[in-house]
Amino acid sequence: MYDKKCKSCHSIAGVAGPMAKVGGPLDGVGAKRDEAWLRAYFKDPKSKLPDAKMPKMSLPDADWDALVAYMLTLK
Secondary structure: OOHHOOOOOOEOOOOEEEHHHHHHEOHHHHHOOOOOHHHHHHHHHHHOOOOOOOOOOOHHHHHHHHHHHHHOOOO
16 A cells, blocks of 8 residues: 555665655654544645645545554654
């Protein structure tokens, strides 16, 4: 899921996609945010950060669960 939906605009542990400067690193996101915040942000980024550049995402529930669970491991 990360490789398909996130990696192009983000990085983890220095491994970056081609537009990683736009989205930035995700290292430590699981220590900074909780599950509810991440879910709300992914569905509508501007609802949490008005200046967010990330687009809204539409995914099946199982994919939301997997993506949020993965982000929470990034401590």
